[in-house]
Amino acid sequence: MQRYELEAWLGDNHGLTEDQVTDLLGHANEIEARYPDPDDQNERDAALEVAYRFTGGDEGVANDVMQELAIARGAAQAAENRALAGLRQAAIMQIPTTETESSFARAANVDRMTVRKWLGK
Structure with a gap:
């Protein structure tokens, strides 16, 4: 994934710093490598959303995300x-x-x- 693609995915009000966007880009590329098949788009999207939420949040956010995922x-x-x-x-x-x-x-x-x-x- 290119940075401009990630920034387009994030939109204008993502609330991340430049360093956090760079960090998220690394995670996005790892996710794409983990789910290379075009049919895995749903899995890529779910993983990228979690990576975004973890990148932009504190430990409390991470715990909330994990709890939401466990319930789902x-x-x-x-x-x-x-x-x-x-x-x-x-x-x-x-x-x-x-x-x-x-x-x-x-x-x-x-x-x-x-x-x-x-x-x-």
Whole structure:
């Protein structure tokens, strides 16, 4: 990432010093190296946002960010568990009558072995 790209991403009221922008640029380049695939844009954005918040804040900000991320991760895990339980029930009810294991797996975005496990096979 070039400095001008980072400054465009930050906008005008970012509140960072020149040294902090330089530091953040180093983190941005590390993040880009860690997530080189174009499909990883969401991961790059999330990591860069955390780097920005850590760079511009004190220890209290870092703790707040970590707590927010932990809460978000817990909510995402709960949502995934709920969705998987629903998909499992759907598999149990649909596959014997209207779906094949493979077609259900494709529609549910899981692998066929997961579907077979849900069915007790």
